[in-house]
Amino acid sequence: MEARAEARYIRVSAQKARLVVDLIRGHKAGEAITILKTTNKRIAPTVEKVLRSAIANAVHRDTDLDVDGLVVTEAYVNEGPRQKRVRPAPMGRAYRYQRRTSHIVVKVGEKNAAAGRE
Numbered sequence: 001m002e003a004r005a006e007a008r009y010i011r012v013s014a015q016k017a018r019l020v021v022d023l024i025r026g027h028k029a030g031e032a033i034t035i036l037k038t039t040n041k042r043i044a045p046t047v048e049k050v051l052r053s054a055i056a057n058a059v060h061r062d063t064d065l066d067v068d069g070l071v072v073t074e075a076y077v078n079e080g081p082r083q084k085r086v087r088p089a090p091m092g093r094a095y096r097y098q099r100r101t102s103h104i105v106v107k108v109g110e111k112n113a114a115a116g117r118e
Contacts (some may be wrong), residue, residue, distance in 0.1 A: 001065070002073060002109035005056035007050045009080050012043045014102040017077040020047050021104065029070040029108055047104060049058075054108045066101055074107035 010017070020041050020108040022056045024032035029051065059065055080101035082102070 001058070001062055002107055003061055003072075004105060004107040005050050005054035005055055005057055006106075007046060009101050010043070010046055010104060011099065011101055012046075013100040014043070014077045014080045017043050017102050017104060021075045021077050021106075023052070024051065024072050024106075025075045026109075028068075028074055030068065032048070034071050047106070050104050050106045052062040054106045058108055060080050069111050071106045071111050072106060073109040076105055076107070078103045078105070089117060 013073065020036070020039055020043050023035050024047070027035065032051055033048060035093060036044045043067060056068060059067060062099060080103050082101065083099040085097055085099055086094045087097055
């Protein structure tokens with residue numbers, strides 16, 4: 001049994017979010033929450049919120065589920081749409097820059113199901 005949670009249009013670049021998501025992939029759910037609490041990155045609380053949502057979705061689907069046995073089976077970050085912005089520049093010019101967004105997906109499943117896939 002696998003449950004997923006997704007956060008979309010998060011205002012952080014996908015490259016920066018992947019640094020945090022890579023830390024929790026394959027770990028137990030409780031251990032992953034501890035890792036995220038001690039990670040000193042701005043996106044870590046958001047990833048933790050998505051992980052907690054995935055855990056809650058798993059419990060909602062199967063009430064007999066052992067939460068301690070849940071493992072982060074998949075965790076990835078995709079790039080979202082970019083917001084194009086203009087900044088004033090010298091001599092009446094304008095510099096364009098992009099505000100990047102990302103979509104964060106976390107899937108949790110039981111340990112034996114994760115081991116069976118590999």
